[in-house]
Amino acid sequence: MTSTPNREGAVPVTAAHRILVLNSGSSSVKYQLLDMRDSSRLAVGLVERIGEETSRLVHSPLTGDGDGGGEGSGKRERTGPIADHEAALKAVADELTRDRLGLDSPELAAIGHRVVHGGLKFSAPTVITDEVLTEIERLVPVAPLHNPANITGIRTAQALRPDLPQVAVFDTAFHTTMPESAARYAIDIETADAHRIRRYGFHGTSHAFVSRETAKLLGKDPSEVNVIVLHLGNGASASAVRGGECVDTSMGLTPLEGLVMGTRSGDIDPAVTFHLKRVAGMSTDEIDVLLNKKSGLVGLCGDNDMREIRRRIDEGDQRALLAFEIYIHRLKKYIGAYYAVLGRVDAVVFTAGVGENAAPVRAAAIAGLEELGLAVDADLNAVRTDSARLISPEYARVAVAVVPTDEELEIARQTYALVNA
Numbered sequence: 001m002t003s004t005p006n007r008e009g010a011v012p013v014t015a016a017h018r019i020l021v022l023n024s025g026s027s028s029v030k031y032q033l034l035d036m037r038d039s040s041r042l043a044v045g046l047v048e049r050i051g052e053e054t055s056r057l058v059h060s061p062l063t064g065d066g067d068g069g070g071e072g073s074g075k076r077e078r079t080g081p082i083a084d085h086e087a088a089l090k091a092v093a094d095e096l097t098r099d100r101l102g103l104d105s106p107e108l109a110a111i112g113h114r115v116v117h118g119g120l121k122f123s124a125p126t127v128i129t130d131e132v133l134t135e136i137e138r139l140v141p142v143a144p145l146h147n148p149a150n151i152t153g154i155r156t157a158q159a160l161r162p163d164l165p166q167v168a169v170f171d172t173a174f175h176t177t178m179p180e181s182a183a184r185y186a187i188d189i190e191t192a193d194a195h196r197i198r199r200y201g202f203h204g205t206s207h208a209f210v211s212r213e214t215a216k217l218l219g220k221d222p223s224e225v226n227v228i229v230l231h232l233g234n235g236a237s238a239s240a241v242r243g244g245e246c247v248d249t250s251m252g253l254t255p256l257e258g259l260v261m262g263t264r265s266g267d268i269d270p271a272v273t274f275h276l277k278r279v280a281g282m283s284t285d286e287i288d289v290l291l292n293k294k295s296g297l298v299g300l301c302g303d304n305d306m307r308e309i310r311r312r313i314d315e316g317d318q319r320a321l322l323a324f325e326i327y328i329h330r331l332k333k334y335i336g337a338y339y340a341v342l343g344r345v346d347a348v349v350f351t352a353g354v355g356e357n358a359a360p361v362r363a364a365a366i367a368g369l370e371e372l373g374l375a376v377d378a379d380l381n382a383v384r385t386d387s388a389r390l391i392s393p394e395y396a397r398v399a400v401a402v403v404p405t406d407e408e409l410e411i412a413r414q415t416y417a418l419v420n421a
């Protein structure tokens with residue numbers, strides 16, 4: 001860590017060591033301000049339901065002065081319309097300023113942005129220039145729910161601190177190691193290349209972080225372990241990670257392919273789209289909305305929150321049960337597929353909102369896979385904690401684990417490393 005003497009030359013003033021991370025989603029912004037000297041969080045927050053009347057901002061300063069420093073102790077909440085991502089980020093900036101953690105702080109070294117689609121160009125964190133921003137814009141058609149929000153986040157942050165480096169950390173970056181056999185679709189190769197149609201994969205920052213943390217949990221080096229990571233949030237994806245490198249992942253050209261998600265269908269026969277067009281008379285845009293926003297769990301049973309689905313199942317709701325069973329069936333297929341891709345598996349790992357919290361999802365996904373060396377211990381699975389843990393019984397050949405993801409910490413680390421390079 002570099003430090004410079006202050007004007008009096010007495011107490012050393014540490015150089016900029018804070019990173020603000022912005023994770024702008026289609027209707028939300030998650031953010032964290034971190035002190036990279038010890039990776040501690042100074043503030044965390046979330047703005048959700050952006051664009052609706054009932055927008056909500058939850059901000060937690062974690063500075064520790066007199067409030068115990070725990071999340072929630074100094075927590076502030078406000079509800080009321082926040083029109084767009086620009087207004088959301090300005091509200092976030094105001095909250096940080098109130099805690100004297102403002103964006104004007106000389107301690108702020110950079111702002112790190114989650115950018116969902118980086119195409120093939122970006123396989124590493126990148127300082128955002130006009131050219132980089134143009135490229136992120138070019139990729140909007142293949143990440144229509146995500147890249148526009150990321151771009152607004154970047155533009156607003158640039159306007160607030162034009163002097164600071166803004167760094168993009170791409171969801172697709174971790175997957176650029178996929179072999180062509182996994183990354184290519186079996187379609188006419190010239191057409192594919194002309195339109196850059198291939199499987200890019202997403203949630204890479206999470207898959208990278210979680211696979212590394214899993215190696216740590218097993219007491220091994222990432223290069224020694226093969227891991228199947230199941231990132232189950234609202235968007236959901238699986239990946240096969242061999243010795244620290246991604247060799248396959250379930251999302252493709254866009255974040256629509258693969259697992260059943262909150263509102264997205266995941267894998268379907270592409271001919272369903274021709275059928276919807278020719279027979280049901282739907283437009284391309286209508287089909288896009290159907291598959292991205294009105295499918296998955298919400299399409300099957302009207303709810304996309306796994307807590308609500310479990311509650312309905314407990315009350316005997318058959319639609320909710322069917323949705324759950326379809327979700328689990330697809331998940332199990334991917335575990336089997338990636339087992340075959342990897343040949344040897346050291347761990348199957350659950351992460352993100354559903355993966356970290358929904359014990360019934362974990363139990364059901366692993367049930368019946370004993371022949372593959374996989375099992376879940378019911379008591380361990382029921383434990384509620386925020387730390388990484390094994391949930392497989394001691395006798396199991398393959399570890400099953402819950403490892404909380406922290407995309408914001410990973411983005412902060414990559415951003416800080418880049419601006420200090």
Ligand SMILES: Nc1ncnc2c1ncn2[C@@H]1O[C@H](COP(=O)(O)OP(=O)(O)O)[C@@H](O)[C@H]1O
Nearest residue numbers: 232233234235304305306307352353354357358
């Ligand atoms: N206690 C819980 N039990 C079951 N599911 C949960 C629980 N807490 C959160 N979830 C699920 O996690 C999802 C959100 O996951 P998250 O990783 O935050 O998603 P995203 O980053 O895509 O917004 C919610 O839709 C909800 O279904």
Ligand SMILES: CC(=O)OP(=O)(O)O
Nearest residue numbers: 202203233234235255
């Ligand atoms: C890429 C993707 O699906 O992201 P999220 O889960 O944040 O929607």
Ligand SMILES: [Mg+2]
Nearest residue numbers: 233234235352
């Ligand atoms: Mg997420």
